[in-house]
Amino acid sequence: MKRQTALALAAVFSLSVAGTALAAPANPFVDVPAKHWAYDSVSKLAKAGVISGYGDGTYRGDRTLTRYEMAAIVGKALANSEKADAETQKELDALKTEFAAELNNLGVRVDSLEKKIDNVKITGEARIRYEDKEQKNIATFDDDGEITGWTNPKSKPLQLRTRLKVQGAINDDWTYVGRLQNTQDLKTGGIDANNEGKTELNWAYVNGPIGALDVTLGRFDATPAYGIALDDTIDGVQASFGNKLKVDIFAGRQDYVGDTKDDLYIANLGYAFSDKLNFKGAYFHLDPQDSDIDTGNLYEVGLDYQLTPNVNLAGAYLKSDADDENKGYFGQITYKGADRTAPKSFGAWVNYRDLEAGTLISTTLDYGAVQWDGKGYEVGFSYVPVKNARWTTSYTDLEGSYDSSQKAEYFLTKVDFYF
Known part of the structure; x- marks a missing residue:
């Protein structure tokens, strides 16, 4: 599936390679299936300008994402939720519910890193x-x-x-x-x-x-x-x-x-x-x-x-x-x-x-x-x-x-x- 819409993934990959185990109900590194509804929702967020994307402004839709990576994208969108209209907000709410566990654990990981940097x-x-x-x-x-x-x-x-x-x-x-x-x-x-x-x-x-x-x-x-x-x-x-x-x-x-x-x-x-x-x-x-x-x-x-x-x-x-x-x-x-x-x-x-x-x-x-x-x-x-x-x-x-x-x-x- 071809996507040329903006998505924020750069931070995802830098975090995922660390390989730190996160306590979640499901393995956060399992791929989200290629035909999962989340891909369409994320694409809509990108088109609405809620997600800023890669440095080159592209979404590399020729590959599947892990739940961990998808949660990071959703987290990025949540930070820009003021840009979302009513329809886009519904997509964002659904994604937030789907990846709630991963978002929670990702938030703990980032908070710990920020404390160390500070x-x-x-x-x-x-x-x-x-x-x-x-x-x-x-x-x-x-x-x-x-x-x-x-x-x-x-x-x-x-x-x-x-x-x-x-x-x-x-x-x-x-x-x-x-x-x-x-x-x-x-x-x-x-x-x-x-x-x-x-x-x-x-x-x-x-x-x-x-x-x-x-x-x-x-x-x-x-x-x-x-x-x-x-x-x-x-x-x-x-x-x-x-x-x-x-x-x-x-x-x-x-x-x-x-x-x-x-x-x-x-x-x-x-x-x-x-x-x-x-x-x-x-x-x-x-x-x-x-x-x-x-x-x-x-x-x-x-x-x-x-x-x-x-x-x-x-x-x-x-x-x-x-x-x-x-x-x-x-x-x-x-x-x-x-x-x-x-x-x-x-x-x-x-x-x-x-x-x-x-x-x-x-x-x-x-x-x-x-x-x-x-x-x-x-x-x-x-x-x-x-x-x-x-x-x-x-x-x-x-x-x-x-x-x-x-x-x-x-x-x-x-x-x-x-x-």
């Missing part, structure tokens, strides 16, 4: 970034850390960064999160100066409650206060609690100086004075593994205020216990914001900073310093042309806080894609 979620980001960097009077060093000279480097890197994030539910309370990252320099055949084109696992942590604490353990991002002193991954533990007064305690290790990870302890506070005014503050204690480098303490405190629905003001002060180069200031005005889920949304900002060397651990700023420190301004703009794609462009002009002969100009443009 247990693990994979998301990702892809970023293309171009930079034009020009610096003056930048120090060079020998293997012993002694300054050997001064250079005026220029570079125009074009990079592709890919991130894949995997999140899985351990149980109802605990979750595992991992993230793979790879950065390729598109101008040098894929070799990046930071990781030599390798793929690294830069997130790997579990998160869940212990009593009143929200606990994160493993390798994760730490962004205390406004993220000016530190916005980077650490290996350790974070415990958080509080609502209006939010408290985060960190203990772990981070690449601060040298080739070894240095012990780092952080206490972070956040307090909402109102729905417009917020305070943030953080205390850092660093204990370098290199015995020639002293331990250090650093504070970062600041306020942010929503001046209007579209304008936000933020400012921060940083102070360390270093003998010199121990103060920092930062201020920023932000207009609107580019929400990656909202096409045509945009944002702009301008900031000024004077960050001395003793106040920076691993800064959140794309270009926080000329070499060790930095004083100057940045302007930027971001725009979302389509959902989950954000274009950002910025210009940064800095000079050294300690040595004003050191200069740096950075132009950056990038597009981030989220999936």
Whole structure:
């Protein structure tokens, strides 16, 4: 019997090959006889547009179907039953009655599969970034850390960064999160100066409650206060609690100086004075593994205020216990914001900073310093042309806080894609 009407069978075959035994009154893999009335009913459903069919829009009526396969077709039709007129609905009701047992068991099978799939979620980001960097009077060093000279480097890197994030539910309370990252320099055949084109696992942590604490353990991002002193991954533990007064305690290790990870302890506070005014503050204690480098303490405190629905003001002060180069200031005005889920949304900002060397651990700023420190301004703009794609462009002009002969100009443009 020739059929060229649309039927949904692709999912049927992928499910049936698994061969899982289903508890039904009759064997669901027994063929429905070739002259069974169900074939005519299904054909009517297809002609009525209730069933969407194979990818090529055909019903392969030169073969019989098992009861299992037929039930899957009926299930597909039930999902589109709003398209059925009164006559077509009668055909659908008859099919539903005939294959009730198989439909029930197929539904259990699919629900179980969906629960398993929902247990693990994979998301990702892809970023293309171009930079034009020009610096003056930048120090060079020998293997012993002694300054050997001064250079005026220029570079125009074009990079592709890919991130894949995997999140899985351990149980109802605990979750595992991992993230793979790879950065390729598109101008040098894929070799990046930071990781030599390798793929690294830069997130790997579990998160869940212990009593009143929200606990994160493993390798994760730490962004205390406004993220000016530190916005980077650490290996350790974070415990958080509080609502209006939010408290985060960190203990772990981070690449601060040298080739070894240095012990780092952080206490972070956040307090909402109102729905417009917020305070943030953080205390850092660093204990370098290199015995020639002293331990250090650093504070970062600041306020942010929503001046209007579209304008936000933020400012921060940083102070360390270093003998010199121990103060920092930062201020920023932000207009609107580019929400990656909202096409045509945009944002702009301008900031000024004077960050001395003793106040920076691993800064959140794309270009926080000329070499060790930095004083100057940045302007930027971001725009979302389509959902989950954000274009950002910025210009940064800095000079050294300690040595004003050191200069740096950075132009950056990038597009981030989220999936």
